[in-house]
Amino acid sequence: MSLMPHSLKWNVRRQELINDTERNISMRPVNRGQQPEKLVITKYQDALPDLSERFGRYCSYCEMQLSASLAVEHIMPKSKHPDLELKWENYLLSCVHCNSIKGNKDINVSDYFFPDRDNTFAIFDYSQKGIAVSNSLNPQDSEKAQKTLQLTGLDRLNENEKRFIDFTMKWNIALRSRKRLNNNLSNVDIIESTIDLAKESGHFSIWMTVFADNPDMKRRFIEAFPGTETRWFDENGNSKPSKSF
Numbered sequence: 001m002s003l004m005p006h007s008l009k010w011n012v013r014r015q016e017l018i019n020d021t022e023r024n025i026s027m028r029p030v031n032r033g034q035q036p037e038k039l040v041i042t043k044y045q046d047a048l049p050d051l052s053e054r055f056g057r058y059c060s061y062c063e064m065q066l067s068a069s070l071a072v073e074h075i076m077p078k079s080k081h082p083d084l085e086l087k088w089e090n091y092l093l094s095c096v097h098c099n100s101i102k103g104n105k106d107i108n109v110s111d112y113f114f115p116d117r118d119n120t121f122a123i124f125d126y127s128q129k130g131i132a133v134s135n136s137l138n139p140q141d142s143e144k145a146q147k148t149l150q151l152t153g154l155d156r157l158n159e160n161e162k163r164f165i166d167f168t169m170k171w172n173i174a175l176r177s178r179k180r181l182n183n184n185l186s187n188v189d190i191i192e193s194t195i196d197l198a199k200e201s202g203h204f205s206i207w208m209t210v211f212a213d214n215p216d217m218k219r220r221f222i223e224a225f226p227g228t229e230t231r232w233f234d235e236n237g238n239s240k241p242s243k244s245f
């Protein structure tokens with residue numbers, strides 16, 4: 001029998017939960033795959049339906065769900081790299097906020113982490129307060145992660161901003177869903193409606209963070225959000241340590 005008093009045990013458990021929900025969770029890594037054979041890109045907007053199908057209708061940076069006003073995002077800006085304007089490999093999806101802050105900054109991709117090539121799941125910490133660079137990174141990766149947040153202004157989300165309001169709202173939905181599920185852990189209908197709600201809400205990383213204690217749900221989220229790059233996850237839905245291909 002454990003000699004630890006009940007209240008202390010509870011505190012230790014509570015601390016574990018807090019740590020669980022604040023560690024190493026991040027921008028959803030995605031797999032774009034090959035350009036669909038039937039897709040002919042004569043203007044970049046042509047790629048939007050196929051990109052939406054591959055990635056789901058989520059901003060590749062802030063993870064906000066968008067039924068409308070989702071744009072084809074050029075990783076290398078088309079104004080500086082016209083040769084990449086119609087290249088499938090140069091596309092992500094983005095919301096108007098991330099898109100306009102990133103703008104046409106000319107970038108060296110190796111100075112940043114990108115969700116289509118790096119394990120962006122392992123470089124940030126999510127908490128209800130917002131997104132921060134994970135303190136588990138070495139100084140070089142830490143600087144790169146910070147630059148990644150700055151690129152789309154995710155380092156300075158404030159409480160009046162649409163992206164942060166959405167983030168907070170979805171966090172609360174995920175918390176309520178976890179409570180509901182924990183009261184009915186084997187109820188298949190509740191499991192399935194939780195997955196539907198997560199897909200509808202967006203913010204994969206929030207769901208993965210809030211359900212950090214539940215490997216079964218994490219595996220389901222990874223499978224349910226289209227285009228999630230599975231190679232970065234282990235069988236329990238945790239991030240693998242490597243950061244780049």
Ligand SMILES: [Zn+2]
Nearest residue numbers: 059062095098
């Ligand atoms: Zn965004």
